[in-house]
Amino acid sequence: MIDGLLVVDKPAGWTSHDVVAKLRGATRQRRIGHAGTLDPDATGVLLVGLGRVTRLLRYLQETTKAYRGEITFGVATSTLDASGDELARAEMPVGEDAVRAAMRAFVGDIEQVPPMVSALKVDGRRLHELAREGKEVERAPRPVRIDRYELEGFVPGAYPRATVLVECSSGTYVRSLAADLGTALGGHAHLSELRRLRVGAFTLADATPLAELVEEPEARVLAPAAALRGMEQLVASDAIAALIATGRVFPAAEPPVVPAGPGPYAMVDGTGRLLAVYERRDERLKPSVVLNVDAGTGAGGQ
Numbered sequence: 001m002i003d004g005l006l007v008v009d010k011p012a013g014w015t016s017h018d019v020v021a022k023l024r025g026a027t028r029q030r031r032i033g034h035a036g037t038l039d040p041d042a043t044g045v046l047l048v049g050l051g052r053v054t055r056l057l058r059y060l061q062e063t064t065k066a067y068r069g070e071i072t073f074g075v076a077t078s079t080l081d082a083s084g085d086e087l088a089r090a091e092m093p094v095g096e097d098a099v100r101a102a103m104r105a106f107v108g109d110i111e112q113v114p115p116m117v118s119a120l121k122v123d124g125r126r127l128h129e130l131a132r133e134g135k136e137v138e139r140a141p142r143p144v145r146i147d148r149y150e151l152e153g154f155v156p157g158a159y160p161r162a163t164v165l166v167e168c169s170s171g172t173y174v175r176s177l178a179a180d181l182g183t184a185l186g187g188h189a190h191l192s193e194l195r196r197l198r199v200g201a202f203t204l205a206d207a208t209p210l211a212e213l214v215e216e217p218e219a220r221v222l223a224p225a226a227a228l229r230g231m232e233q234l235v236a237s238d239a240i241a242a243l244i245a246t247g248r249v250f251p252a253a254e255p256p257v258v259p260a261g262p263g264p265y266a267m268v269d270g271t272g273r274l275l276a277v278y279e280r281r282d283e284r285l286k287p288s289v290v291l292n293v294d295a296g297t298g299a300g301g302q
Contacts (some may be wrong), residue, residue: 002029003051003291004221005060009207010038010046010196019210023048026214035061036170036199041083044196045207053224055289059264059277063200063230064147067166069191071178073099074159076188080115080175084190091158092187099162100151102184107149111141112176145169146177161192201230224274224291228266234259234278241269244276250285257285264288 010019016037024032027050035047035057044067049057074092077084146168153163166174175191182189197204208220225233234257236244244267250257259265263280276290 001031001051002027002218002221003053003224004049005053005224005227006048006050006213006217006220007202007206007208007222008046008048008213009204009209010043011210012041012043014210015040016046019046020048022210022214023217027217033057036065038196039081039083039175039194041081042194042196044194045199045202045204046196047199047202047227049227050221052291053227055291056224056227056277059228059231060200060202062170064198065168065170065172065196065200066148066198066203067168067174068152068195068197069164069166069174069178070193071162071164071181071189072159072192073162073182073185073189074187075190076179076182077190079190080173080179081191081194088188090187092160092182092185092189093156093158094160094185094187095156096151096154096162098185099154099160099181102181103149103151103164105184106177106181107146109143109145112144112173112180113141114139115173115176115179142171144172146172149177167198225266225268225272228274228277231264231266231277232259232261233266233268236267236269236275238270241267241275244287245290247287247290249287250278252280252283252285259285 006023008019016034020032020034024030029050031051031054033049033054035049038044038046047060073094074090075086076088078087146166148165148167150165151162152165155161166177174194178189178191213220236257240257252259265278267275267278269275274291276287278285279288
């Protein structure tokens with residue numbers, strides 16, 4: 001069994017599930033999953049966990065993301081992106097300055113209504129499943145945070161196009177951001193292109209095209225500790241490592257492990273091997289994931 005992380009540059013036309021299925025076959029590994037769904041038309045960084053690293057994916061999914069997208073104004077679609085049916089079309093010759101000014105209102109803490117074509121569950125059903133059945137249900141707005149929303153390029157005309165850079169919290173729907181921008185400008189808009197540039201500490205520079213990964217996936221596997229490189233690391237002595245393996249709880253403000261930040265924390269041994277993830281609760285450090293990866297087990301021992 002391989003314990004590690006693959007950083008994929010997802011091609012267009014593949015669902016995130018398709019990518020996982022392809023890599024399951026290439027790695028001959030049953031235990032595999034991804035962090036943070038990318039829509040079929042979108043490309044870019046997709047994190048795929050193997051073996052026991054699947055237990056760490058929630059920490060990667062909850063990190064911030066960065067995207068570059070293209071927004072087309074004047075056209076509304078059923079999916080809020082280019083894959084959907086066209087619902088409305090009306091010339092919308094807005095100017096670059098107006099677009100830039102409207103974008104500022106979305107920076108910071110905002111609320112979004114999740115699109116019907118999303119993986120979010122309502123009453124046990126995924127929204128995209130209901131959408132395929134022609135159903136639309138009430139969705140409560142959800143809080144998200146937009147750290148950066150910048151206009152990088154603009155093509156004027158009857159149906160202008162804007163290239164935008166978005167840095168945002170987990171759970172943000174960029175397609176909703178595009179549609180809401182059109183509404184704010186008094187018309188329609190949809191997301192015509194999307195590329196994910198970053199998930200947490202992993203960027204496109206770390207990613208490998210899917211076709212290359214399929215040829216030799218083992219050569220690209222990152223060890224569990226590297227998968228959590230964006231997390232504060234605490235180095236444990238051999239004696240403490242033995243206690244961590246049993247799920248020991250430690251005081252948060254006393255040796256042998258004293259964290260600097262709020263957590264969670266990656267507990268590693270002297271060789272840098274990931275032992276567990278701990279979180280601060282009630283002034284104590286408690287394990288949320290204990291890996292117990294032996295030094296000789298696949299990528300987990302590196």
